Amino acid sequence: xxxxxxxxxxxxxxxxxxxxxxxxxxxxxxxxxxxxxxxxxxxxxxxxxxxxxxxxxxxxxxxxxxxxxxxxxxxxxxxxxxxxxxxxxxxxxxxxxxxxxxxxxxxxxxxxxxxxxxxxxxxxxxxxxxxxxxxxxxxxxxxxxxxxxxxxxxxxxxxxxxxxxxxxxxxxxxxxxxxxxxxxxxxxxxxxxxxxxxxxxxxxxxxxxxxxxxxxxxxxxxxxxxxxxxxxxxxxxxxxxxxxxxxxxxxxxxxxxxxxxxxxxxxxxxxxxxxxxxxxxxxxxxxxxxxxxxxxxxxxxxxxxxxxxxxxxxxxxxxxxxxxxxxxxxxxxxxxxxxxxxxxxxxxxxxxxxxxxxxxxxxxxxxxxxxxxxxxxxxxxxxxxxxxxxxxxxxxxxxxxxxxxxxxxxxxxxxxxxxxxxxxxxxxxxxxxxxxxxxxxxxxxxxxxxxxxxxxxxxxxxxxxxxxxxxxxxxxxxxxxxxxxxxxxxxxxxxxxxxxxxxxxxxxxxxxxxxxxxxxxxxxxxxxxxxxxxxxxxxx
Amino acid sequence: xxxxxxxxxxxxxxxxxxxxxxxxxxxxxxxxxxxxxxxxxxxxxxxxxxxxxxxxxxxxxxxxxxxxxxxxxxxxxxxxxxxxxxxxxxxxxxxxxxxxxxxxxxxxxxxxxxxxxxxxxxxxxxxxxxxxxxxxxxxxxxxxxxxxxxxxxxxxxxxxxxxxxxxxxxxxxxxxxxxxxxxxxxxxxxxxxxxxxxxxxxxxxxxxxxxxxxxxxxxxxxxxxxxxxxxxxxxxxxxxxxxxxxxxxxxxxxxxxxxxxxxxxxxxxxxxxxxxxxxxxxxxxxxxxxxx
Numbered sequence: 062x063x064x065x066x067x068x069x070x071x072x073x074x075x076x077x078x079x080x081x082x083x084x085x086x087x088x089x090x091x092x093x094x095x096x097x098x099x100x101x102x103x104x105x106x107x108x109x110x111x112x113x114x115x116x117x118x119x120x121x122x123x124x125x126x127x128x129x130x131x132x133x134x135x136x137x138x139x140x141x142x143x144x145x146x147x148x149x150x151x152x153x154x155x156x157x158x159x160x161x162x163x164x165x166x167x168x169x170x171x172x173x174x175x176x177x178x179x180x181x182x183x184x185x186x187x188x189x190x191x192x193x194x195x196x197x198x199x200x201x202x203x204x205x206x207x208x209x210x211x212x213x214x215x216x217x218x219x220x221x222x223x224x225x226x227x228x229x230x231x232x233x234x235x236x237x238x239x240x241x242x243x244x245x246x247x248x249x250x251x252x253x254x255x256x257x258x259x260x261x262x263x264x265x266x267x268x269x270x271x272x273x274x275x276x277x278x279x280x281x282x283x284x285x286x287x288x289x290x291x292x293x294x295x296x297x298x299x300x301x302x303x304x305x306x307x308x309x310x311x312x313x314x315x316x317x318x319x320x321x322x323x324x325x326x327x328x329x330x331x332x333x334x335x336x337x338x339x340x341x342x343x344x345x346x347x348x349x350x351x352x353x354x355x356x357x358x359x360x361x362x363x364x365x366x367x368x369x370x371x372x373x374x375x376x377x378x379x380x381x382x383x384x385x386x387x388x389x390x391x392x393x394x395x396x397x398x399x400x401x402x403x404x405x406x407x408x409x410x411x412x413x414x415x416x417x418x419x420x421x422x423x424x425x426x427x428x429x430x431x432x433x434x435x436x437x438x439x440x441x442x443x444x445x446x447x448x449x450x451x452x453x454x455x456x457x458x459x460x461x462x463x464x465x466x467x468x469x470x471x472x473x474x475x476x477x478x479x480x481x482x483x484x485x486x487x488x489x490x491x492x493x494x495x496x497x498x499x500x501x502x503x504x505x506x507x508x509x510x511x512x513x514x515x516x517x518x519x520x521x522x523x524x525x526x527x528x529x530x531x532x533x534x535x536x537x538x539x540x541x542x543x544x545x546x547x548x549x550x551x552x553x554x555x556x557x558x559x560x561x562x563x564x565x566x567x568x569x570x571x572x573x574x575x576x577x578x579x580x581x582x583x584x585x586x587x588x589x590x591x592x593x594x595x596x597x598x599x600x601x
Numbered sequence: 602x603x604x605x606x607x608x609x610x611x612x613x614x615x616x617x618x619x620x621x622x623x624x625x626x627x628x629x630x631x632x633x634x635x636x637x638x639x640x641x642x643x644x645x646x647x648x649x650x651x652x653x654x655x656x657x658x659x660x661x662x663x664x665x666x667x668x669x670x671x672x673x674x675x676x677x678x679x680x681x682x683x684x685x686x687x688x689x690x691x692x693x694x695x696x697x698x699x700x701x702x703x704x705x706x707x708x709x710x711x712x713x714x715x716x717x718x719x720x721x722x723x724x725x726x727x728x729x730x731x732x733x734x735x736x737x738x739x740x741x742x743x744x745x746x747x748x749x750x751x752x753x754x755x756x757x758x759x760x761x762x763x764x765x766x767x768x769x770x771x772x773x774x775x776x777x778x779x780x781x782x783x784x785x786x787x788x789x790x791x792x793x794x795x796x797x798x799x800x801x802x803x804x805x806x807x808x809x810x811x812x813x814x815x816x817x818x819x820x821x822x823x824x825x826x827x828x829x830x831x832x833x834x835x836x837x838x839x840x841x842x843x844x845x846x847x848x849x850x851x852x853x854x855x856x857x858x859x860x861x862x863x864x865x866x867x868x869x870x871x872x873x874x875x876x877x878x879x880x881x882x883x884x885x886x887x888x889x890x891x892x893x
């Protein structure tokens with residue numbers, strides 16, 4: 062009998078690991094009750110005495126519970142909404158488990174955050190279909206002026222549903238262009254070279270960086286160019302020729318074509334192969350190991366490379382990579398230069414598509430008006446600065462436009478500064494971390510990236526079945542071919558077979574789908590423009 | 602004593618050299634981690650690290666220990682590991698002992714039931730819903746109970762218990778002992794090797810567990826240590842490389858040295874316990890495997 066008792070206890074415990082839960086339970090549903098009360102209350106006015114409880118899924122920053130930033134935000138929200146607000150953060154786990162957690166949270170109403178932060182996910186369409194994601198348009202019209210003023214018309218197009226609704230708000234839209242051509246100024250001076258303006262001049266400069274012993278140690282231990290294993294690091298070569306090998310590109314006749322198929326790509330690959338053979342190009346950038354950002358940052362900081370196509374943010378004095386570089390190379394100096402002009406005089410920086418990379422979804426677990434008020438308050442420059450950087454004079458000081466923290470980074474983490482990042486993350490002057498010079502660089506890049514922005518096709522549709530089906534193989538073959546040619550493992554003439562390979566790999570279907578989507582989205586854009594003028598412009 | 606021939610001497614020398622090399626291969630990665638964790642992050646970046654630290658800096662450990670969630674992570678993990686190991690070992694032993702007895706009616710059925718959980722699981726979402734409906738979200742129960750009983754551990758124990766002579770039990774029963782007395786006073790004291798082995802398996806499992814926090818914790822105070830460390834290592838650097846943007850609050854430390862320090866901090870307690878359990882561990886694992 063005792064054996065049976067022991068067995069029964071063990072089976073009971075084991076049941077927790079394998080059972081399938083069915084039925085409803087009230088256990089742990091306090092949040093739902095609160096939400097129900099809010100929803101039935103019919104909005105902010107009737108429930109004004111009650112504290113508004115809002116669960117927010119958060120991904121950015123140090124994820125500090127019960128932080129100073131949380132209390133500061135609650136105070137600001139209470140002021141702007143005229144009622145107490147209880148912010149209840151749900152800190153999301155690291156990137157590898159992010160979608161698992163989000164899917165679990167969204168699986169039941171009582172665990173759903175009122176405002177969900179999410180990256181790109183195909184679940185989004187299901188949330189819209191299931192009525193979990195709420196239309197925020199009417200609330201934006203009433204309470205969302207800051208948000209509507211901040212995001213450009215083009216940006217909101219990618220989040221507009223053709224039913225005339227907006228089910229998600231972008232959380233963070235990068236600057237119009239955030240990468241730049243970087244050169245070692247001290248090496249230019251030492252070798253008596255001018256800042257290059259054309260691609261030909263640029264090639265000569267990086268050759269000199271690799272061969273002219275610019276660090277003066279008598280060894281051939283420098284490279285002309287380095288970067289990660291993405292094509293963006295080769296932008297000075299491709300963009301000077303008006304080429305983008307990752308996207309569909311508009312053609313002069315109005316059609317669109319996969320950029321990697323352009324015959325001019327062959328000439329660029331040939332040039333890169335020469336530079337690789339000559340030892341001008343850092344061989345590390347031809348391997349996927351360099352896709353680790355930290356690795357490239359280390360190469361940048363080591364001071365053995367003359368040029369990169371990399372982040373504008375490096376030019377902020379407080380940038381950690383810049384600080385490491387200065388520590389290791391006290392006399393070294395990097396400068397940012399305008400994009401190189403190609404043979405036809407074309408030049409461009411890398412444009413950001415302007416869609417945003419993370420989004421905010423107001424779910425059915427909260428009152429949408431109140432949630433939009435929360436987001437709008439967070440989007441005001443003053444509140445954004447407060448919850449991101451703290452109080453001026455207490456946590457940081459501004460001297461001649463330069464932001465200097467007066468607290469240690471650990472203290473900033475304890476205060477929870479940055480906890481509410483990527484919730485309408487401002488990239489304008491409110492981002493005081495940028496020096497006035499860097500802010501100006503970002504502004505200038507809007508124009509210098511425009512030529513490629515005009516050429517690159519950005520698709521709005523999340524569902525691209527043919528692309529999803531064939532793109533992995535296409536990209537694999539493209540990368541093997543292109544990097545093979547650059548490193549000399551594949552002959553340059555192999556490029557001639559590439560268009561046929563592309564077609565064989567499903568390229569024709571991808572092209573047809575892209576062309577269809579392009580036409581459809583052009584038409585949708587006309588509809589959107591009209592909708593925007595009626596529904597958004599009057600409320601800005 | 603036979604004198605050692607030249608050939609044998611050469612063989613021994615080669616053997617020793619080979620095993621020293623093998624040992625170095627095993628030890629070096631760990632040594633490298635220790636050195637990297639105390640190196641100057643900037644010098645590490647320039648590739649100056651091999652056998653000794655490149656410069657000296659405690660910033661990585663400061664970053665790890667000044668993170669406000671590390672202490673709560675340690676607390677959650679220690680409680681989960683201690684309670685989970687006790688509960689897991691006890692219930693596994695109880696179940697294994699019962700099933701190991703031929704006189705248990707339906708013993709085969711229960712064995713198959715255990716085997717079934719080895720081959721099929723309820724799935725992620727049903728498990729989550731079950732734990733949620735039991736009201737265990739954000740509680741230690743959610744971390745401990747779902748992983749407390751493992752089929753493999755039970756089979757190891759069943760094999761061990763079957764090796765204990767029935768005569769011992771019969772003798773105890775003649776002296777008036779009941780099943781519980783036999784289990785606690787006779788069987789468990791004789792089963793230290795297998796208890797230590799399974800206990801260590803369970804403890805390491807709980808110590809390394811981060812996924813339970815992903816699933817069942819919404820409050821950061823309930824994140825297990827490994828989850829806190831994983832987040833600490835990956836968050837900022839991944840954000841930059843995935844999105845190609847700068848992050849508002851960026852840590853002024855090198856993620857590489859922080860990663861090394863984090864691995865050491867998280868593995869040190871288990872490394873400290875392991876030598877004390879090693880002799881039982883080897884014995885227990887061997888017995889379980891041979892008699893399976």
